[in-house]
Amino acid sequence: MEHIEHIEHTESPKDMKAQIWKTFWILFAFTVIDIVLYFFLISYHSMIKNWLFIVLGIVKAYYIVGVFMHMKFERKTLMYSIIIPMVFVIFFVTLMIIEGDYTNILRWFK
Amino acid sequence: MATNTLSTEKKFTWGGGKSPFNVSYGKLMMWIFLLSDAFTFSSLLIAYGFIRYSFQSPIPNTIVKPLSEVGHNFVEQMNEAGLFLQDHWPSPELVFNHFPFIHGIHLPLFFVSLMTFILIFSSVTMVLAVEAGHRMAKNEVAKYMLLTIIGGAMFLGCQAWEWTTFIGEGARLYGNPYGPRSFAALFFIVTGFHGFHVFSGVMLNVIIYINVLNGTYEKRGHYEMVEKVGLYWHFVDLVWVFVFTFFYLI
Structure with missing residues (x-):
């Protein structure tokens, strides 16, 4: 080598x-x-x-x-290894939008 | 000199004889660290979004127009006018409306825009220092590093002033006169965490600046340390873009 x-x-x-x-x-x-x-x-x-x-x-x-x-x-390998894990952030955002909406309804709509 | 001859070629080579990422170990690790830090900041901002979303939206302000004159008891007036309520998130324009040396005028977003421009500009001087480093122009690197440090220090000064004003109006971690308790708590935690990153960045920049002046990187044959600390500095600017969006614009 x-x-x-x-x-x-x-x-x-x-x-x-x-x-x-x-x-x-x-x-x-x-x-x-x-x-x-x-x-x-x-x-x-x-x-x-x-x-x-x-x-x-x-x-x-x-x-x-x-x-x-x-x-x-930079090389594509570096780019993707940093950018792709950000998918988890999008996932978390989606979950929290659903959950925040639910909390809002429970709290304010009686 | 033995260590120097080995540097430029072997430095980028991994155990297998190849560097899969085409960057040095240190730079790759900086990227990995920044990724983890991005998760931390994302979590904080998502928590902000979640808590804000679970309250009712701010009440539209039709009373105070930008640039109009306001009294000393502005917060009490807004409370009486029913714009600050416990069930509603306060409108940021009615909270962050101060500017140093200008009293009695409603100036929403003015001060924080100034802070944003300072940080963007210090990011530009940082990337110019990196660019000068590629050309091995020691004096230029030193000049731009110094400008970056000044920009960072100015930003920290602005933030200290903003915190002082905010605390002076009665905002605390456990409560505030604008509405939901979590409003000021989230503001202090998230801007504080970002401010601490800026502070660490300025400290790192100072160390690198001293090393540049001492000719450490000139002897080493490359200015890669400037690039690494630059990555961190740009990340701090990147986080500010989102802190600015979530806390002040929205």
Whole structure:
């Protein structure tokens, strides 16, 4: 087993600096969208509004993990071993939405 | 020097002669740690969502408009107006509406938006430090690390101010003047846990910064430690995105 795999230290694009700033402006823009929507929907409370902000959060998370944490440029094995276990979080969220709904009904609808 | 010659090639090789993940042991372990930490934060935020969902939704506020003038006894006024009730989750806009040095104006989300921008910006300086590390530009790495540390410290200062204001209004782990008891308790626990992560991140950044100045990584031949601590720092920013969403936006 004398074969030594030489690691390509960065498979990231050469203009990494430009990409970083681009990502920064994307994150900045999404945060501004968050704030604008917040003031637009300030006295409105509903599940749709909550999901809207959660989806915007996930979009920002994609850019932070993908570019800032370099995940986009890592090998697929690493990517999947970190991303796939997050399925458990989705599972837990689903369970707690069902359970929270039930608790809410038991507590407030008499 | 013997240790140095071995570094760049052997460092990434596992027992079988191959590195399945194409990253070093340390970096892989940082990812695994971050995954476990993501579970912890998810659990805290899901607990928040569950408890909030089991209360009734906030009462729509038609009384106070953003940027309007408010009195010193704002919390009592809201209690009298029936916007803070024990059965209803309080609307975050009526709770987090303070800004340093500006008194008597209803400014929902302003301060926390500032905190968010500070953290995003410190994330950018961190990733620029990593990028400079790839080019072995010691001075640039040091410069960006310092900026990241300043950003982190600013964020912690903001959070300390926010906690002080919140506690000053009567919010405690065991109760608060805004409504359900668990409201302030969850706020302190989740933002506190995140704040402690930021604090640890700043401490790690300081250690790495000192090492960069001492030329430790220059001698080692690579700046991978900056990348590892960078991963942690970006994770803290990532968690803040969701804390911001759940505690302030929704």
